[in-house]
Amino acid sequence: MFDTMTFTKILGGFCGAFLIFLLAKWASDSLYHTAAAGHGAEAHDAYVIEVAEAADAGAEEEGPDFATLLASADIGRGERVFRKCSACHSIAEGENGVGPSLYNIVDRDIASAEGFGFSGTLDGLEGNWTPEQLNAFVESPRNFAPGTAMSFNGLNKIEERANLIGYLQTLSN
Structure with a gap:
């Protein structure tokens, strides 16, 4: 099996590792020790970290509106x-192409492009394509009109949508 010298080396290695572990624990406790309440020890100096109130936490600074x-x-x-x-x-x-013509789209009735067959979802919507309606649709067509045949994912940036709708407003009679 093992001779005495090998056994002593193995036992010495374990004892040395255990000693290093205990010294590391002692060093970290002395560096990061805070007095426990109820043990009669004074609390060490501490830094107060201020956090936002719950009401302020959700109030992110927003950019300009649409x-x-x-x-x-x-x-x-x-x-x-x-x-x-x-x-x-x-x-x-x-x-018209795959989608309807966007000429004079702003303030036109929804699903009213002459000669274009709209999906049932858009066909069932009432009202006009106001700039606000177009903004909501172009941001996410699937969220605005679930079941729409339009496969476009939408424009995430509000500035892009405003510029696009501003451009579409110039394309009228």
Whole structure:
């Protein structure tokens, strides 16, 4: 089996590791020790960390609202954003593609493009494509009209949507 020297080396290795473990524990306790309540020891100096109140926690600073951004929309940038839409939509009057023509879309009745067959979801919606309605639709078509045939994921940036809708407003009679 083992001779005495090998056994002594193994036992010495375990004892040495245990001693290092105990010394490390003692060192960390002395560095990070805080007095426990009820043991008669004075508390060490501590730093107070202030946190936001629950009411302030959810109040993130928001950017300008959609109406403000639409009022100062950059038409040139909106035209560049429209390139994402141009694969399916036309801006020529009465010229439908995979999607309906977007000519004169702002304030037009929803699902009213001449000669285009809309999905039942959009066909069932009442009202007009106001800038606010278009903003909500372009942000997420599937959330605005669940079951829509439009496969576009939407535009996340409110500035892009405002610029696009500002551009679409210029395409009217």
